[in-house]
Amino acid sequence: MNAPLHWVRRIAPEIAELNQIPLFGKTPPFDWEHFSSLLSSRLGVQQLLIRPKAQGFKKSKHLAEGLGEDLISIGVEITPIGDILWIMSETDMGKLANGMVNSSSKAGPLPSELLQEGFYRYILLEALATLGTLPPFTGLTLCTLEEPKEIEEGFYVDIEISIDQKKCWGRLLLPMDFRSLWIRHFADSSIEYVSKEVAKSTFLSLGIKTGSLSVKKSEWEPLHLGDFVPLDKNSYDAHKGTGICMLMLRDIPLFHAKIKNNRVELIDYAFYYEDTMEETRPKKSAETPKPLQDEPRKFPSQEMEPVSIKELPLDITVEIGRIRITLDQLMQLTPGNQLELPIHPDQGVNLTVGGNKIGRAELVYLGEQLGIRILEI
Numbered sequence: 393m394n395a396p397l398h399w400v401r402r403i404a405p406e407i408a409e410l411n412q413i414p415l416f417g418k419t420p421p422f423d424w425e426h427f428s429s430l431l432s433s434r435l436g437v438q439q440l441l442i443r444p445k446a447q448g449f450k451k452s453k454h455l456a457e458g459l460g461e462d463l464i465s466i467g468v469e470i471t472p473i474g475d476i477l478w479i480m481s482e483t484d485m486g487k488l489a490n491g492m493v494n495s496s497s498k499a500g501p502l503p504s505e506l507l508q509e510g511f512y513r514y515i516l517l518e519a520l521a522t523l524g525t526l527p528p529f530t531g532l533t534l535c536t537l538e539e540p541k542e543i544e545e546g547f548y549v550d551i552e553i554s555i556d557q558k559k560c561w562g563r564l565l566l567p568m569d570f571r572s573l574w575i576r577h578f579a580d581s582s583i584e585y586v587s588k589e590v591a592k593s594t595f596l597s598l599g600i601k602t603g604s605l606s607v608k609k610s611e612w613e614p615l616h617l618g619d620f621v622p623l624d625k626n627s628y629d630a631h632k633g634t635g636i637c638m639l640m641l642r643d644i645p646l647f648h649a650k651i652k653n654n655r656v657e658l659i660d661y662a663f664y665y666e667d668t669m670e671e672t673r674p675k676k677s678a679e680t681p682k683p684l685q686d687e688p689r690k691f692p693s694q695e696m697e698p699v700s701i702k703e704l705p706l707d708i709t710v711e712i713g714r715i716r717i718t719l720d721q722l723m724q725l726t727p728g729n730q731l732e733l734p735i736h737p738d739q740g741v742n743l744t745v746g747g748n749k750i751g752r753a754e755l756v757y758l759g760e761q762l763g764i765r766i767l768e769i
Contacts, residue, residue: 449728451545459562490502707745712741
């Protein structure tokens with residue numbers, strides 16, 4: 393007699409597609425920084441930075457979630473592939489239009505919403521014209537649509553636009569069929585940055601970090617099997633099986649991710665280059681420079697007392713699992729991809745230092761404090 397299968401959860405085919413690596417096939421990489429620079433020159437503004445943020449799949453009722461009220465939707469036709477949708481709130485539209493005007497001409501804000509929307513549409517046309525000069529959009533025709541088509545569900549990309557350090561937000565919505573057509577269009581792309589043979593045959597082990605603790609070696613060595621050690625940092629709820637994690641290659645963070653239903657969904661890249669430091673240069677002085685032969689400044693010597701190696705802290709990472717993946721797959725991972733957890737955290741976690749395994753433990757609560765019970769050292 394066959395067991396009933398009513399407990400088997402059905403996964404929407406669109407969700408399953410998010411496991412595809414890469415999400416957008418063989419699309420050539422897009423340089424957001426270069427795009428920002430070109431559009432900045434085209435519009436005559438000083439500090440313009442455009443970059444993608446959160447990405448993922450959304451159902452129809454959540455497509456505009458988090459953008460505010462009074463949304464303006466503009467369809468964009470990408471020939472010969474299909475149509476997408478660009479959404480921005482009236483508030484952010486005004487911030488974008490007035491920010492561009494102020495940055496380019498130092499003029500005051502536009503006096504009416506009609507002028508704001510008109511200038512906003514002009515900015516969008518200039519952005520599409522700039523996109524057409526950059527891969528992967530070279531060879532495609534981009535234009536706006538008067539009557540955008542409704543999207544039932546699709547893939548979204550939140551776009552952050554920073555003008556003179558003031559931010560506004562918009563959202564790209566890609567229908568599921570558009571993604572399939574896009575992948576098909578670039579299926580014959582021959583761009584390769586590494587040898588496919590090497591990339592496909594090289595396997596890597598990625599750790600899923602959910603917590604950490606720092607202990608001195610002198611405190612770690614006396615521990616025995618069964619001992620409880622509280623975690624210093626933790627982002628995982630062992631009761632609910634949900635939380636935030638970091639996808640690691642040894643001790644190098646690659647992606648921020650979240651855990652739910654025994655799956656890992658990539659949220660964002662772990663690294664974003666942000667030039668937040670202002671370089672200060674000494675002003676030129678009319679004084680005669682001092683000769684190079686001047687005596688160097690003398691600093692009082694400081695003697696450092698030697699520290700015993702047993703007193704140096706060990707930074708121990710808690711990994712709820714490891715994912716084995718090829719180099720080819722790793723290079724094509726993007727936010728929005730979903731990966732299966734190889735084991736359930738109830739089966740134990742790895743303890744690592746610098747990416748090297750030093751033991752195993754299980755997650756346990758002592759009151760409200762989450763910690764680890766040593767299983768293996």
